Amino acid sequence: MRVISWNCNGAFRKKYKAIQELNSDIYIIQECENPAMTKDDEYKKFASNYLWVGYKNKGLAIFAKDTISLKDNGWKVYGLEWFISCTINDKFSLLGLWGCGGYIEDIYVYLQIHSEKLNNILIGGDFNSNSCWDKKHKRRTHSSVVNQLAGLGLYSCYHLIENEVQGNESKPTFFLYKKNEKSYHIDYFFYESEKVNNLEIGKFNDWIHLSDHMPVILDIKDGI
Template sequence: MGEWTVRILSWNCRGGLQNKFSELIKVRADLYLIQEVGNGQKWLNLDDFPNDNYLFESKNGTTHNDRNGILAFSLNHDIRVKANNNLFDLDMRYYQYLTFGTYDVLNVWTHAPAYIEDLYSFIYVNQQKLLLNKSNTVIMGDFNSNVIWSDHEHKFRNHDDLNTLMEKYNFASGYHEISKTPFGQETDYTFRQKRRGKINKYYIDYAYTSDKLIQNFEVIHNFDDLSDHSAILIEVEN
């Protein structure tokens, strides 16, 4: 292990980040990847928001008409969050590619109607730039998918297909690599959905990196009362 690790946190905040920001940054991270961020960008007015070290993307007003977007920011002004636009985005929502120090990071928020099919297609088209001979790529965010849903709803380009593609390049899911839990048998959850008076819990947020890059993985439940998603946090060797 190196002298220190980089902490990356991902969270679908379900909008209203400006009202949740103070709680979010109580969990220390070097890089924050936030999905479903309101495109009104009211968080820019917060005293603690690093408005010189962030990236925000929304497809509102272009091909799509989305009310939300995807955000990456860092409170560490010694490491810059920089856009990396050398991937084919195929006009999909949302795949924010950036560099952070020595890392290439893909911030993911899959969107209706295709969800995992779009993610598989995006990574497949860009696999040489994202995965080939890459020991410093982090693919992380709200995939809105698991193998149980995927096998039922997506016959092709499903989550099993994504895992097969990742394994070809020795990439693994941090949760499953650290916990040694098979896909579909997760004992923790990152998403809660209320149906017929019952709260159902699912695992649908992921961090994929090259094998053994992740030193630690946590599901953070501190914000469960602020969103239907829990946060995930990884530590990667610097």
């Protein structure tokens, strides 16, 4: 199964065909409009199986192929931004997120609230965080989240594949102001290490005209 996370930088209805070419089973898309509000018939066709949360017309969505069962878990968010938890094919849970409000601090709190539910789960999205910024957040830090998930047997798929340490990533996922020299690694997947097949990050020249984020492409061993 292939799962992709991508912050599309808005106007997803004009960009979904590019990411669709990667032939993913599931897409976690940040900063996208609500498909229920669009007048674009082709976008509605693409978004035939989805969940969306957000404010006005900018939010977080999980899109899946029509052959996939996508069931909202209904986990409460208590005003934290933005999270979607769902069950895939009655086999495993998927938590998609966009660290948009309180950034890593919202993510830290959400994971604490739902810590007892974080089993047999894949977590992915735009965390808007990196351990290099830990000092800005006291206890609710990126490293605290990484350590909590590791304690549950969930590890950053990028760091497993690349054998790199948090905060010293060689492949960025985000380019501030779309500048190659202002690059950061802030998009992640966390999963059980034995279920990870491969992870790739989209190339700058292929995607920068569409977004300041690169898609993160994860192949896992869970079949459809």
